[in-house]
Amino acid sequence: MLSPSSDSPADDVIRALADVADLVVVPHTRLADLTTLRIGGRPRALVECRAAEAVTAAVGALDAAGVPVLVLGGGSNLVVAGGDLDLVVVAVRNREIDYRTVEAGGAEAGGAEAGDGDTGPGGIVVRAGAGLTWDELVADTVARGYGGLECLSGIPGSVGATPVQNVGAYGVEVAQVLHRVRWFDRATGTDEWVSPGALGLAYRTSVLKNADRAVVLEVEFRLDAAGRSEPIRYAELAGRLGVTPGERTDPAVVRRTVLELRRGKGMVLDDDDEDTWSAGSFFTNPVVREGDLPTVRSRVADRLGVEQAEQMPAFPAAAGGVKLSAGWLIERAGFSKGHPSSSSPARLSTKHTLALTNRGSATADDVIALAREVRDGVRQAFGVELHPEPVWVGCSI
Ligand SMILES: Cc1cc2nc3c(=O)[nH]c(=O)nc-3n(C[C@H](O)[C@H](O)[C@H](O)COP(=O)(O)OP(=O)(O)OC[C@H]3O[C@@H](n4cnc5c(N)ncnc54)[C@H](O)[C@@H]3O)c2cc1C
The missing domain is CATH 3.30.465.10 (Uridine Diphospho-n-acetylenolpyruvylglucosamine Reductase; domain 3)
Structure with a gap:
C-alpha cells in the first residue's frame, strides 16, 4: 500500500479533474464510511460524479495515467482492506x-x-x-x-x-x-x-x-x-x-x-440494526455436479442422519449442475445464527447465517477470519466449496 499523501501520477489527474463539470473531489475519506460492511481504509481521493459524462472523464483520465480505480455505487457488495489504499474511488452518482x-x-x-x-x-x-x-x-x-x-x-x-x-x-x-x-x-x-x-x-x-x-x-x-x-x-x-x-x-x-x-432476515439496510451491517449474502449458493450430489447427501447423512440428507435443498442449475443452499449447509455444519459470540466484532447475523456482520469495531481481518472459518467448516463437514459473493479490494479470503 502507498501513502495517499506521497506524490504520484494520481495527484496530477485529481487536480485536473477538479475542473470537470458535475464532479467533486473529496480529499479525505474512508471506505468504512462508504460501505455497508463499514470497513475499509483511506483511498487517495474520492471523486463524486453527478453526470455520466463526469464518470467517463474521471475514469478515462485515471485509466490513461495508470491510476488504480475503484468504481463505487452504494458500497453494499464490497470487502475493503484497511489502511492507506493506492487507488482513487470514482463514485457514480448520476440519478435521472x-x-x-x-x-x-x-x-x-x-x-x-x-x-x-x-x-x-x-x-x-x-x-x-x-x-x-x-x-x-x-x-x-x-x-x-x-x-x-x-x-x-x-x-x-x-x-x-x-x-x-x-x-x-x-x-x-x-x-x-x-x-x-x-x-x-x-x-x-x-x-x-x-x-x-x-x-x-x-x-x-x-x-x-x-x-x-x-x-x-x-x-x-x-x-x-x-x-x-x-x-x-x-x-x-x-x-x-x-x-x-x-x-x-x-x-x-x-x-x-x-x-x-x-x-x-436483516436484509434491508437499517442504521439501528447491526444485523444489516453486512455485504448481504456472503457466499453464493454452491453449484455441484449432478454426479457429486449422492456423495454430498451421504456426507450429510453421516453427520446428521438420513432424514436431513433427504431434506437437503437441491435445485437444478445451469449446465446440468445442482444448486445447494449455502445457508442450510452453514447451519448444518455447526455455525448457528450469531456465531461465534455476542462479544465478537465480526459475527454471523442473528437473523440469517448467510450474512457476515460487523458489530461496529470489526476490521477486514476479522471478517476474513470468520469467512475462512465458515468456508473451511462447510468444506470439512460436507466436501462442498463455498465461494464469496462480494468483491474484494486489497484483500481476499
Ligand atoms: C443487507 C444487504 C442485502 C443484500 N441483498 C441482496 C440480494 O437480495 N440480492 C443480491 O443480488 N445482492 C444483494 N446484496 C448485495 C448488493 O446489495 C448488490 O450486489 C448491489 O447490486 C451492489 O450495489 P452497490 O451499488 O452497492 O455496489 P458496490 O458495492 O458499490 O460495488 C460492487 C461492485 O460493483 C462495481 N460497480 C458498482 N457500480 C458500478 C458501475 N456503475 N459500473 C461498473 N461497476 C460498478 C464495483 O466496482 C464493485 O466491483 C445485499 C447487500 C446487503 C448489504
Whole structure:
C-alpha cells in the first residue's frame, strides 16, 4: 500500500479533474464510511460524479495515467482492506429517471435510440442513471403502477451495480427484466448502449464482476404497463401472498411482502440494526455436479442422519449442475445464527447465517477470519466449496 499523501501520477489527474463539470473531489475519506460492511481504509481521493459524462472523464483520465480505480455505487457488495489504499474511488452518482412507452414491435416512442431487447407491444421501458439508489427506482416504478422490479425490492446499492452481479432475490434476477445497458468501455474509451447478451449474465455474475472492463452509466429495464408483477416463482413468497407459484399479482402487494420478508432476515439496510451491517449474502449458493450430489447427501447423512440428507435443498442449475443452499449447509455444519459470540466484532447475523456482520469495531481481518472459518467448516463437514459473493479490494479470503 502507498501513502495517499506521497506524490504520484494520481495527484496530477485529481487536480485536473477538479475542473470537470458535475464532479467533486473529496480529499479525505474512508471506505468504512462508504460501505455497508463499514470497513475499509483511506483511498487517495474520492471523486463524486453527478453526470455520466463526469464518470467517463474521471475514469478515462485515471485509466490513461495508470491510476488504480475503484468504481463505487452504494458500497453494499464490497470487502475493503484497511489502511492507506493506492487507488482513487470514482463514485457514480448520476440519478435521472425517464419512462418511455414502447410501441407494438419494439420501437420506442419519445426519441430513444433503437432498442435491442424484446419489450413486447405496449410495454414501458424505464431508463435510470447508474448512481440512482436501486430501491428508489423500484419504489418509483411500483408507485406508478408498473410491474417487473417488485421482487427485487429492498436490495441495497445502486442501479448501475445491478447488472454487475446480476442481482436477484425471491425468484427474479435482473437478467429477466434488463433491456439495455449504457457503458463506458475502459479498453476502447467508447460510450455505448449494449444489449443484455453482451454482459454474460449468469448466477450472481457477469463480464463486469471482478473486472475493470467497463463502467455502467445508465440502465434500461422492461416493465409491465398493465401493472402485473413478474410471475411469483419463490415458494416462500407465493405462500405469503397466497398465490399459486407462477401467478402474477399486484406489484405493490409483492413489494410490501418482500420488504417484510427481507426485514425479518436483516436484509434491508437499517442504521439501528447491526444485523444489516453486512455485504448481504456472503457466499453464493454452491453449484455441484449432478454426479457429486449422492456423495454430498451421504456426507450429510453421516453427520446428521438420513432424514436431513433427504431434506437437503437441491435445485437444478445451469449446465446440468445442482444448486445447494449455502445457508442450510452453514447451519448444518455447526455455525448457528450469531456465531461465534455476542462479544465478537465480526459475527454471523442473528437473523440469517448467510450474512457476515460487523458489530461496529470489526476490521477486514476479522471478517476474513470468520469467512475462512465458515468456508473451511462447510468444506470439512460436507466436501462442498463455498465461494464469496462480494468483491474484494486489497484483500481476499
Ligand atoms: C443487507 C444487504 C442485502 C443484500 N441483498 C441482496 C440480494 O437480495 N440480492 C443480491 O443480488 N445482492 C444483494 N446484496 C448485495 C448488493 O446489495 C448488490 O450486489 C448491489 O447490486 C451492489 O450495489 P452497490 O451499488 O452497492 O455496489 P458496490 O458495492 O458499490 O460495488 C460492487 C461492485 O460493483 C462495481 N460497480 C458498482 N457500480 C458500478 C458501475 N456503475 N459500473 C461498473 N461497476 C460498478 C464495483 O466496482 C464493485 O466491483 C445485499 C447487500 C446487503 C448489504
